[in-house]
Amino acid sequence: MRHSGGYSADPRIRWPEWLPWLVALAGFFLLPDYLSLGARILIYVLYALSLDLILGYAGIITLGHSAYFGLGAYVAGILAAKAGVSDPLVQLAAAAAAGALLGIITGAIILRTKGLTLLMLTLAITSVLLEIANKADNLTGGADGLSGVVVAPVLGMFKFDIFGKTAFLYCLAVLFIGWWAVRRIIYSPFGASLTGTRENSLRMHAIGAPVYWRMVLVYTVSATIAGIAGGLNTQTNQFVGLNVLSFESAGELLVMLILGGVGRIYGAFVGPVFYLIAQDYLAKQFPEYWYLGIGTMLVLVVMFARGGILGIVDAVLARIAKRS
Amino acid sequence: MESLVPSIVSVAFHGAALGMVLYVISVGLSVTLGLMGFANLAHGVFAMAGGYILTTAISRFGVPFPLALALAFVGVAVGSVFLERLLYSRLYTASDLEQVLFTIGLIFIAVAVARFIYGTLQQPVVLPRYLTGQFSLLGRDFPTYRVFIIVFSAAIVALLWFGVERTRWGAMVRAAVDNRAMAQSIGINTKRLFTLTFALGSGLAGLGGALGAEIIAIQPTYPFENLVYFLVVVSVGGLGSLRGPFVAALIIGVADTACKYWLPQFGAFPIYLATIGVLLWRPMGLFGRRV
Amino acid sequence: MSDTHIALETANLCKTFGALTVADDINFRLAAGARHALIGPNGAGKTTFVNMLTGVLSPSSGRIMLSGEDVTAIPQAARVKRGLGRTFQINALFRQLPVLDNVALAVAERRGVARRMWRAASAHRDVRDESMELLVTLGIAEDAHQRILDLPYGKQRLVEIAIALGLKPKVLLLDEPAAGVPSLESGRILHVLDNLPRDIAILIIEHDMDLVFRFAQRITVLVQGEILVEGTPEEIGKDRRVHQVYLGEQRHV
Numbered sequence: 039m040r041h042s043g044g045y046s047a048d049p050r051i052r053w054p055e056w057l058p059w060l061v062a063l064a065g066f067f068l069l070p071d072y073l074s075l076g077a078r079i080l081i082y083v084l085y086a087l088s089l090d091l092i093l094g095y096a097g098i099i100t101l102g103h104s105a106y107f108g109l110g111a112y113v114a115g116i117l118a119a120k121a122g123v124s125d126p127l128v129q130l131a132a133a134a135a136a137g138a139l140l141g142i143i144t145g146a147i148i149l150r151t152k153g154l155t156l157l158m159l160t161l162a163i164t165s166v167l168l169e170i171a172n173k174a175d176n177l178t179g180g181a182d183g184l185s186g187v188v189v190a191p192v193l194g195m196f197k198f199d200i201f202g203k204t205a206f207l208y209c210l211a212v213l214f215i216g217w218w219a220v221r222r223i224i225y226s227p228f229g230a231s232l233t234g235t236r237e238n239s240l241r242m243h244a245i246g247a248p249v250y251w252r253m254v255l256v257y258t259v260s261a262t263i264a265g266i267a268g269g270l271n272t273q274t275n276q277f278v279g280l281n282v283l284s285f286e287s288a289g290e291l292l293v294m295l296i297l298g299g300v301g302r303i304y305g306a307f308v309g310p311v312f313y314l315i316a317q318d319y320l321a322k323q324f325p326e327y328w329y330l331g332i333g334t335m336l337v338l339v340v341m342f343a344r345g346g347i348l349g350i351v352d353a354v355l356a357r358i359a360k361r362s
Numbered sequence: 363m364e365s366l367v368p369s370i371v372s373v374a375f376h377g378a379a380l381g382m383v384l385y386v387i388s389v390g391l392s393v394t395l396g397l398m399g400f401a402n403l404a405h406g407v408f409a410m411a412g413g414y415i416l417t418t419a420i421s422r423f424g425v426p427f428p429l430a431l432a433l434a435f436v437g438v439a440v441g442s443v444f445l446e447r448l449l450y451s452r453l454y455t456a457s458d459l460e461q462v463l464f465t466i467g468l469i470f471i472a473v474a475v476a477r478f479i480y481g482t483l484q485q486p487v488v489l490p491r492y493l494t495g496q497f498s499l500l501g502r503d504f505p506t507y508r509v510f511i512i513v514f515s516a517a518i519v520a521l522l523w524f525g526v527e528r529t530r531w532g533a534m535v536r537a538a539v540d541n542r543a544m545a546q547s548i549g550i551n552t553k554r555l556f557t558l559t560f561a562l563g564s565g566l567a568g569l570g571g572a573l574g575a576e577i578i579a580i581q582p583t584y585p586f587e588n589l590v591y592f593l594v595v596v597s598v599g600g601l602g603s604l605r606g607p608f609v610a611a612l613i614i615g616v617a618d619t620a621c622k623y624w625l626p627q628f629g630a631f632p633i634y635l636a637t638i639g640v641l642l643w644r645p646m647g648l649f650g651r652r653v
Numbered sequence: 654m655s656d657t658h659i660a661l662e663t664a665n666l667c668k669t670f671g672a673l674t675v676a677d678d679i680n681f682r683l684a685a686g687a688r689h690a691l692i693g694p695n696g697a698g699k700t701t702f703v704n705m706l707t708g709v710l711s712p713s714s715g716r717i718m719l720s721g722e723d724v725t726a727i728p729q730a731a732r733v734k735r736g737l738g739r740t741f742q743i744n745a746l747f748r749q750l751p752v753l754d755n756v757a758l759a760v761a762e763r764r765g766v767a768r769r770m771w772r773a774a775s776a777h778r779d780v781r782d783e784s785m786e787l788l789v790t791l792g793i794a795e796d797a798h799q800r801i802l803d804l805p806y807g808k809q810r811l812v813e814i815a816i817a818l819g820l821k822p823k824v825l826l827l828d829e830p831a832a833g834v835p836s837l838e839s840g841r842i843l844h845v846l847d848n849l850p851r852d853i854a855i856l857i858i859e860h861d862m863d864l865v866f867r868f869a870q871r872i873t874v875l876v877q878g879e880i881l882v883e884g885t886p887e888e889i890g891k892d893r894r895v896h897q898v899y900l901g902e903q904r905h906v
Contacts, residue, residue, distance in 0.1 A: 044750060045757035045781055046798060049773035099459050147638070151645045153458060154401050158597040159641055161590050162634045169631040227761050227777065228770040234758045237747040244707070244745065245759040245820060246733030247767060285586050289466050296463055326478045333470025340464040341452065 039352070041224060041303040042233060049225040058307050062210055066203075073202035077274045079314050080209040081267050084216050086295045086306035088263035091220060093292075094301030095229065096256050097236030098149070101288055102160025103264055105144070105167050106137045108283035110265030115184045115278035116177060124190035126208070130269045137265020138258055145257035149250060161285070168283045183279030187272055198273075205274040212270060216263055221303060223259070232256055236301075293336055299346030308347050371502065373620050379508040381615025382515035383574030385608050388595040389522065390563020396539040396602015398454055398556055401461050404468040405567055405592055406585035410476065412438045412568025413580035417485040427490040431572055438568025439561045446560045451553070469585045476582035485580040511573055518569070519608065526604060535559055539602045591618075594637045599647050606649025658685040659721070660854035661706065661737070661824045666715035668701060668878075675701045676712070677878040683824065687854045690869035692862075694898060698878040699858045700742065703826050707739050708732045720823065733762075738822030740813045742829045742858075746801045752812050753797040756784040759819035787815045791845055807838025814845060825849070827857040831864055843867070866890070874898070 041047075065076055085107055092098040110133035117123040117132055148159040171178045178184055191197040191204075198204045223229050235242045235249055242249050272278040281287055290313070298309025321328040343350055391405040412434035419425035419433055453464055493510050496503040526532035534555055538545040546552050571580070578588060595614060599607030614633060621632050640648065661683040668676035675698045683689055691699055704710040706717060708729035717725045724732050747755050761767040761780045775781065788794040791811050801809055810830060817825055830846065831839045846868055849855060859865050865872065865886075872889045874881040876898050882889065889895055 043774060044754045045761070045774045045777070045784070046751050046753050047773075047775055049775060093459070099462060101462070147642060151641065154395065154593075154601065155597055155641050155645045157401070157462070158593050159638060161593060162637045162641075165590050166631055166634045166638075169629045169634070173627055173629055173631070222773075223770050225773045225775070226770045227767045227772075227774045227780075230754065230758060230761070230774045231767045233750070234747055237749060238745055241745045241747065241816075242758075243709075243729045244733065244739060244741070245816065246730045246762045247758075248730055252768070285589070286583075289470070289586075292463065292466065293470075300459075326474060328474070329470045330474035330478075333467045333472075333474060336463055336467030336470065337449070340456070340460045340467065341449075344460065 040301070041221070042301070043224040043226070043229040044233060045227075045230060047225060051221075055304075058304070059210075059214070066206055066210075070201065070203075073206045074274070075314065075318055077202055077206045077209045077270075079310050080206070080213045081270045081274065082291070082294060082310035082314060083307050084209075084213045084270070085264055085267040085291060086298070086310050087216060087220050087303070088260045088267065089291060089295055090300060090303065090306045091223070091232075091260045091263070092257055093295065094305070095224060095236065096232045096253060097239075098253065098257065099157055100160040101157060101285065101292070102162075102164040103260075103291065104283050104285070104288035105160075105164040106141055106261040106264035107268035107271070108164075108167055108171070109140050110134070110137045110268030111272045111278045111282040112171060112178055112184070112268075113265070114269035114272040115187050118187040118189060118272070119184050120177065122188075124188045126189050126192050126273055129189070129273065130212070130266060133265045133269025133272075134262050135265075137268070138262040141258040141261025141265075142254065145254045145261070149253045149257060164283060164285070164288065168280065171280055171283055179279070181280060183277055185277050187276040187278065189273050189276060202274070209270050209274065212266065216266065217303075220263070223256075224303065228252070228256075290332075293332055295346075296336065296339055297346050299348035302348060305346055305348050312347065368502070369623070373623055374616055375504055375512075376508060377616030377619035378612060379511045379615070380574075380577055380619055381612035382512055382519075383570050383577055384591060384595050384615055385611035386515050386518060386570030386573065387567045388570075388592045388599075388607055388611060389519075389604065390560075390566045391592055392596045392599060392601060392603060392607045393535065393539070393559055393563050395596065397535060397542075397559055399542075400450065400454060401458065401465070402450070403462060403465040403589060403593070404472065404585060405564075406588050407469060407472040408438050408442060408564040408567035409571030409574075409578075409588070409592075410472065410580060410582075410584040411441065412571035413575045413578075413584070414476065414480065414485065415568065416572035416575055417487060417580060420488050421486070427493065431569065434572035435565045435569040438571075439565030442564035443557060443561050446557050450560070451556070454556075469589075472585060473582050476584075480582065482582060485575065487575045487580075489576070507576060511577075514573065515570075518566070522566070523604060531555075531558065590634075594633070597647055598637060598640050600649035601647060603647065603649045606647055610648060659683065660685045660687070660719070661856070662718040663706070664716045664718070666702075666705060666717065667713045668698075668705060668710065669713045675878045676705065679715070679875075679878075679880055681873065681880065683854050683856055684871075685823075685854050686852055687856070688868060688870045689854070689856045690865045690872045691856060691858045691875060692860070692865055692872060693875035693881075696877075697875045699875055700828065701878075702875065703739065703828055703856075703858060706826060707737060733820060733822075736821075736823035737826070738817040738820040738824070739826040740817050740828055740830060742832055744801075744806075744809050744813055746809060746812055746816070748802045749800060751798045751800055752788065752793065752804070752815075753781070753784055755801060755812055756787055756815045756819050757781060759816045760784050760787075763820050784819065787818055790818075790848075791815050792841060805838065807834045807841065810834050810842060811845065814842075818849075822853060824854045824856070827855065829858055829860065831859065831861055 089103050092100065113136040114129040114133045117129050123129060144163050148156055151159060172180055189198050192208055196204045231247055231252055239249060268282060271282065294309040294313045295306060297313055299305030317328065339346060345352060387409045391402060394400055394402050415434045415437045416430045419430040420427065453461055489507055493507045495506050497506040497509045526535060534550050538550060538552060538555060595607050595611045599610030618630060618633055621628060621630065659682050663679055663681045666676055666679040693699055701710060705712050708727065716723055719732060719735055719737055757780050760783050764780060766777055766780060785794060785797060788797055793808055793811050796804060796808060801812065814830060831842050834842060843864065857868060869886055872886055873883045874889065874895055881894055882892055
């Protein structure tokens with residue numbers, strides 16, 4: 039079902055919503071060889087959730103969300119590799135703060151525009167960051183990336199092991215908190231006003247809503263979460279490179295979210311799971327066909343299945359309900 | 363250390379060449395946006411296709427350069443007609459998000475196909491003998507090919523502007539850009555107009571891509587790498603405008619060349635900042651009308 | 654006028670688009686608690702006028718005062734906070750959302766609750782209850798959980814009014830509330846209009862003359878951006894110039 043929030047919605051957590059967590063824990067115990075892929079999925083779910091907040095709920099179309107992910111990733115990396123800050127929670131807090139700061143500054147600037155101009159500005163901002171990351175290579179490692187990222191044990195107790203167990207559970211915990219926060223926001227009055235703005239911005243102005251400031255606020259929250267996801271990415275890979283800021287990866291995130299279904303929370307779960315697992319298997323076997331497949335799928339989704347996987351599931355369930 | 367004036371002239375010259383190429387490629391995008399309200403982010407695919415047609419025709423089939431250029435234009439234009447009729451036209455009324463997603467999907471497909479056929483390396487451009495070397499003008503030597511680019515593009519631009527101002531087609535385009543519903547109600551067949559204009563814009567992109575293959579390298583990631591430039595030209599110049607992107611393209615061409623020459627440690631960074639500045643000051647572009 | 658309080662007023666309000674003047678030196682006053690109608694032929698500039706009053710459009714010159722305060726430079730949302738509400742000629746509703754949510758969004762904004770990010774929206778009983786009350790008053794309570802796009806047009810128009818009422822405005826601008834509503838359903842709207850709270854100043858734009866003469870205590874006639882004449886329904890009904898404007902229009906049709 040769609041979690042659209044609002045004043046008529048029931049905000050209590052339904053039992054199917056616990057499934058993703060059970061699946062994650064099951065994966066932890068049953069598939070110990072795939073924990074690094076698992077951590078990657080968890081990070082991208084968090085990243086996709088942050089994008090869904092602004093894209094699916096607030097209706098802000100952006101191709102530059104990687105700016106905040108990338109900034110968070112680099113801030114965590116630079117702190118770890120260059121400034122000797124090895125505590126993971128401090129690194130993560132810094133990544134969050136960086137995301138928030140960039141989010142509020144850029145949001146306040148670009149959300150005065152809309153449509154293609156807004157899209158263009160999101161691209162321009164990411165391009166600026168890419169150039170900086172590329173050129174300031176004594177800080178960022180430039181095109182070679184930044185290795186030597188040191189991550190101390192979490193809370194002084196849980197050391198990051200080579201099997202990726204700690205990393206996985208660490209990401210899971212962060213994702214859990216992030217998910218819980220996003221869900222609360224969506225069901226709150228603020229979340230209802232986001233939906234209202236997406237549905238009919240004219241009307242929101244006419245009922246006295248300070249639309250611009252609300253957009254800036256949700257954009258900042260989203261950028262913060264994306265920054266956290268970026269920080270996690272650096273910590274689990276112990277490396278950060280230019281690809282965190284690339285347009286290709288921003289496009290991939292968009293694909294993941296659309297694949298799962300926008301504006302419904304769990305699309306951000308389903309999408310990355312399908313995409314990253316498929317990519318892990320198929321891209322290795324048939325690399326040329328991977329992008330072809332993704333592109334074709336995107337075109338087909340837009341033309342025939344706008345709600346993504348969960349949209350199809352909804353439609354099927356509705357058909358079944360009609361029959362019985 | 364080179365004295366300033368010659369290097370300024372050189373930068374201006376190379377910048378103008380780049381700017382002309384950018385304009386020829388991007389003008390189609392501007393018109394499509396103004397005419398159909400469709401944000402075709404995959405526009406770079408057409409430029410790339412033109413570049414591949416040119417290099418393949420010359421390297422593999424020994425086609426003479428002028429013919430190869432013409433092939434680039436015609437081939438991409440015809441191909442785009444199929445794309446427009448089959449896919450694009452279904453999405454004219456779709457939401458912004460869907461249009462963006464669709465065109466990104468097209469980019470992914472094009473990148474994959476290009477990589478599959480041509481591999482990941484840049485396509486080498488083999489120019490005909492008469493276009494290589496230096497060209498003497500006012501006591502200075504300029505690369506002949508760049509001179510050719512500027513002159514040829516200027517001719518195309520003049521032809522295009524003349525066509526839009528003087529022909530019936532041009533009048534219909536201007537009317538429809540101004541007010542689509544009104545144009546329809548006075549009997550303009552907007553469907554055919556769209557297809558024709560789309561083909562022309564895409565053909566020009568192909569031609570620009572082919573023409574500029576030496577300056578903007580033809581490789582599979584072309585549509586991603588250069589998307590920002592094309593969008594900057596159009597959004598700074600003004601959607602739906604013809605002159606605006608011309609000015610914008612020249613400014614960006616010169617600015618980009620200047621930055622890469624004098625401030626190489628910054629790369630294209632100043633361009634992006636300037637774009638942000640311009641768009642905040644004038645969200646509809648320097649010459650744009652309210653969309 | 655023997656009024657104590659002017660709820661809404663414009664002074665020398667003008668609007669030009671290039672060479673085209675759509676509003677020419679409009680001096681308009683809306684008394685507190687008024688039942689005032691604005692009429693005029695198509696293209697007279699009525700909607701432009703309303704858009705300037707609400708802040709959607711900024712005037713070329715002139716001033717707008719809301720309860721004595723100059724609001725000319727104040728944006729739309731801020732004017733709403735100061736008590737100016739409107740309905741749209743073409744429904745501007747949240748079509749995918751249920752009726753209750755449509756009204757609740759407005760009520761929540763007014764109550765200052767809408768910016769809260771923590772407690773669930775549906776847990777805000779006060780907002781829900783007030784919204785339901787409004788729906789009851791307008792007689793559409795049974796449709797509270799229906800989506801707008803599943804409702805007949807007449808009921809949608811009522812939701813449009815409910816949203817405006819949820820803002821507890823001091824001044825209410827109704828832009829053709831009965832427009833497009835089949836005559837079968839318009840009775841409900843008329844009933845609602847008759848029973849609107851007496852302390853709200855209401856300006857209604859309408860083409861339906863029956864509705865205007867039944868509802869309005871005062872009528873302003875706008876022609877080509879200028880106020881032609883203003884007065885009570887009887888005065889307007891007898892005015893030759895008004896007849897000419899409307900009859901003249903009919904002759905062309």
